[in-house]
Amino acid sequence: MNLVFKALSDPTRRQILQLLRRKPMNAGELAEHFPVAKSTLSAHFAILREADLVEASKSGTVITYMLKVSVLEEALLAFANTVGIGLPVSLRVAATPLKKATGKAR
Amino acid sequence: MIDRKALWISGLIFLLMAAATVWRFSLLPDWRHVPLAGPNDPNSINGLKLVIEPAVMLLAMAVHFSRKFLVAGPEDAASSWRRHGGRLLVALAVIVFALQALMLGRSLGWVSLDHMTVARWGFVALGMLMAAAGNAMPKLPWLSSRLAPRRQLDPWQWNRHARFIGRLNVGLGLVIAAGGLLLPEPAIRPTFLSLVLAYLAASIAYRIKLRREPSALT
Numbered sequence: 092m093n094l095v096f097k098a099l100s101d102p103t104r105r106q107i108l109q110l111l112r113r114k115p116m117n118a119g120e121l122a123e124h125f126p127v128a129k130s131t132l133s134a135h136f137a138i139l140r141e142a143d144l145v146e147a148s149k150s151g152t153v154i155t156y157m158l159k160v161s162v163l164e165e166a167l168l169a170f171a172n173t174v175g176i177g178l179p180v181s182l183r184v185a186a187t188p189l190k191k192a193t194g195k196a197r
Numbered sequence: 198m199i200d201r202k203a204l205w206i207s208g209l210i211f212l213l214m215a216a217a218t219v220w221r222f223s224l225l226p227d228w229r230h231v232p233l234a235g236p237n238d239p240n241s242i243n244g245l246k247l248v249i250e251p252a253v254m255l256l257a258m259a260v261h262f263s264r265k266f267l268v269a270g271p272e273d274a275a276s277s278w279r280r281h282g283g284r285l286l287v288a289l290a291v292i293v294f295a296l297q298a299l300m301l302g303r304s305l306g307w308v309s310l311d312h313m314t315v316a317r318w319g320f321v322a323l324g325m326l327m328a329a330a331g332n333a334m335p336k337l338p339w340l341s342s343r344l345a346p347r348r349q350l351d352p353w354q355w356n357r358h359a360r361f362i363g364r365l366n367v368g369l370g371l372v373i374a375a376g377g378l379l380l381p382e383p384a385i386r387p388t389f390l391s392l393v394l395a396y397l398a399a400s401i402a403y404r405i406k407l408r409r410e411p412s413a414l415t
Contacts, residue, residue: 114413115353143336157356162332162363 095164098142099171102178103127104135108168111145111158118154199265200283207258207290214251214297221247221301235306250297254290261286270340277338285330292322313382320377320385324370331366335359353414354407361403369396 098104107121122132136156139145146159160168171177222228222244230241261282268278299315302308337359339352350358369392376388 115356146338157353158360159336159356160360161336162334162360162367165335165360165364 094138094142095144095167098138098144099164099167100177101135101138102175103132104139105168105172105177107135107139107156108144108158108160109172111156115155115157117156121156199262200279200286203283203286204258204261207254207261207286210290210294211251211254211258214254214294217297217301218247218251221304231304233312234303234309237306247297247300250293250300254293257286257289267342267344268340269343270338274338274340277336278340281330281333281337285326288326288329292319292326295322316385317377320389321374324372324374324377326370327373328367328370331363331368331370334363334366348408350404350407351412351414353412354410358404358407362400365396365399369393 099108103125106124110116110121110124118129118132118136122129125132136145136147139156140147144158144160144164146157147154148157149155221231225231225244228244231244231247232238233240233242264278264282270278296315296319299308299310300312303310303312303315335356339350339355342349372392373389376385380388
C-alpha cells in the first residue's frame with residue numbers, strides 16, 4: 092500500500108492515471124500532455140508500474156499503458172486530486188476559492 | 198485456471214456441512230420440521246433450509262471449477278484469476294460453514310443466539326466479502342472466452358467493465374453489510390432482492406453498451 096500512496100502523492104502521476112481512465116495510451120501519446128523530459132516521464136511510469144496501478148504491454152517498440160486500479164485505489168486517486176496532495180500550498184489555496192466561486196456563479 | 202488447494206479445502210468444508218445436515222436430519226422424527234432453538238422448541242423451520250448452505254457451497258465450487266473450461270489465457274493472467282477465485286472460494290466456505298454451524302447449534306440448543314442476530318452478521322460477512330471481491334476485480338487481467346470468442350469484450354472494454362462491476366460490487370456489498378445490520382427484518386428480503394436485480398440489470402446493460410462502442414484498441 093505504501094507504493095500506492097507514493098505513486099498517488101505526485102500530481103503528474105495522478106494526471107497520467109486520469110488520462111488512462113479515458114483510454115489506453117502509449118508513452119508518446121502520454122508525453123504530449125506533459126511539458127517534462129521523457130526520462131522524467133519514464134521514471135513516473137516505472138513508479139506506477141511498481142505500484143501495480145498501470146499495466147504495460149509492449150508491441151514492437153511501442154509500450155502501451157492501461158489503467159489497472161482497484162476500486163479503493165480509484166477512490167484514493169479521486170481523494171488525492173480533490174485535496175490536491177503534492178501540489179504546492181500556493182496552488183492548493185488558489186484552487187479552492189476558484190472552485191467555490193465557480194459553484195456560486197452557477 | 199483453478200486453485201486446486203482452495204477447491205480441496207472448500208470440498209472438505211462442503212462434505213462436513215453435508216454430513217452435519219444428514220446427521221441433524223437423522224436425529225429428527227420428521228426431517229421437514231427442524232426445531233429452531235433447542236430440541237423442545239415448538240417453533241420449527243423447513244428442513245430444506247439446512248440444505249441451502251451446502252448447496253451454495255457446491256454451486257460456488259462448480260462455478261470456480263467451470264472457469265477451467267470457459268476461459269483461456271497466458272499463465273501469469275490465469276494465476277491472478279486462480280489466486281482471486283481461490284481466496285473468494287475459501288472465504289465463502291468459511292462464512293457459509295460458520296452460518297450453518299450456528300444454525301445447527303441453535304437447533305440442538307447448544308447456542309443461544311437469536312436467529313436474526315446470526316442472519317444479520319451473516320449479511321455483514323457476505324457483504325464485506327462482496328465488497329472485497331469487487332475491489333480487486335479491476336486488477337484482474339483479461340482472459341479470452343472459449344464459449345463465445347466473437348462476442349467477447351476486448352482487453353480495454355473488459356478493463357472498463359471490470360471497473361464498473363467492481364464499483365457496483367463494492368457499493369452493493371457495503372449496502373448489504375449496512376442494511377443487514379440496520380434494516381428492520383421485514384424490509385431485508387425485498388430490499389436486497391431488488392438491489393441484486395438492479396445490479397444484474399445494470400451489469401448486463403453496461404456490457405451491451407460497451408460491446409456496441411468502437412474499441413479504443415483498434
